[in-house]
Amino acid sequence: MTRILKYLLKILLFFLLFLSTGCQPDLEFLPTPIPQEPPVEPTQASLLSLTQVTITHQVPSPTFPLKSPTALIETPTPPTSNPANNFSAILESPIPADFPQNVDASYLYGTTQNGLRIxxxxxxxxxxxxxxxLAAADGKVIFSGTDEINAWGRFTNFYGNLVIVQHSNLGNAPFYSLYGHLSSLAVKNGDTVRQGDLVGAIGASGGAFGSHLHFEVRLGGNELKHTANPLLFLQLLTDKNGQETGILLGNIRDNKGALVPSANLVLQKVVEGRIILEESLYQETYSKDIPSHPEWQENFVFANLTPGEYRISTFINQVLYEQFISLQTGQFINIQLKAED
Known part of the structure; x- marks a missing residue:
């Protein structure tokens, strides 16, 4: 019993000692209280000082030379009310009028999609x-069939099912239109067709990538070396406001006068002196083995342009050349951009 009492007494003494030392806060390590100032309502001036931030940006000087070349601008007087007749625009669209009429802008005549395609x-x-x-003009069918055996293009089975129509001569030059990648043929060799007659249906035969019509024009002969840009012969379209469009063609030449092949061109709409980047059109000049029109000697064509102001630019020998152009309703303009010596 005595032993138990001694044990309880020790516990009590230990507890009292703990209360006298360990439970008291050590004031030496408490943080010093920071006096708080009453909140101040912001004034209008203080708000402005926070929101008015001046940001400066220095535009670097261009690293390339910029030149405005001497541009030859030709605007011949049209023989009729439609200036496009100067381009022998005698062909109607081969697509019915209730379908979209625009050609594929990513793979125009003479271009290679920047070297990705022939x-x-x-x-x-x-x-x-x-x-x-549809037949683009009156004429006679000189071929309707497949090119599996005889190559009408760059190699056999290139166009697949195709139709070739010979039209009236342009001057002394034989004139042909070709319709390729057809799914079916509606005419046979020797048939006479009128403009707008059915000649076949769109397909994906031959070397086609997807369903489409390959439309080709040949001037001076029925060989590949006689192709010409179809946009020089197709009637101009109207824009979304029903206004007749225009056409811009020309050639890019080096300082020796030679045509510059596969050069990148940019055509941009200009409104009140401001370039509209959203309406930029990109194109290549013709590849070196692509024929030009014998009269115009062009190596690029921008067709069906809405009338207005435009800027065309390109690089020749790492020099940027540009020209500003005003295009009227139904007008065509032929320009030349030539590198300086």
Missing amino acids: PHDGVEFYQPFGTPV
Whole structure:
């Protein structure tokens, strides 16, 4: 019993000692209280000083030379009310009027999609499989069939099912239109067709990538070396406001006068002195083995342009050349950009 009492007494003494030392806060290590100032309502001036931040940005000087070349601008007087007649624009669209009429802008005549594809000998109309294909002008069918055996293009089975129509001569030059990648043929050799007659239907035969019509024009002969840009012969379209469009063509030449192949061009709309970047059009000049029109000697064509002001620019020998152009309703303009010595 005595032993138990001694044990309880020790516990009590230990507890009292703990209360007298360990439970008291050590004031030496408490943080010093910081006096708080009453909040101040911000004034209008103080708010402005926070929101008015001046940011400066220095535009670096261009690292390339910029020159405005001497541009030859030709605007011949049209023989009729439609200036496009100067371009022998005698062909109607081979696509029915209730379908979109624009050609594929990514793979125009003479271009290569920046070297990704072979030079293009025509233009393409992307429409659904089976869309009717119409004769672009009066003429005689000189071929209707497949090119599996005889190559009408760069190699056999290139166009697949195709139709070739010979039209009236342009001057003394034989004139042809070709319709390729057809899914079906509606004419046979020797048939006479009128403008707008059915000649076949859109397909993906031959070397086609997807359903479309390959439309080609040949001037001076029925060989590949006689192709010409179809946009020089197709009637101009109207814009979304029903206004007749215009056409800009020309050539890019080096300082020796030679055509510059596969040069990148940019055509931009200008409104009240401001370039509209959203309406930029990009194109290559023709590949070196692509024929130009014998009269115009062009190596680029921008067709169906809305009337207005434009800026065209390109690099020649790492020098940027530009020209500002005013295009009127139904007008065509032929320009030349030539590198300086």
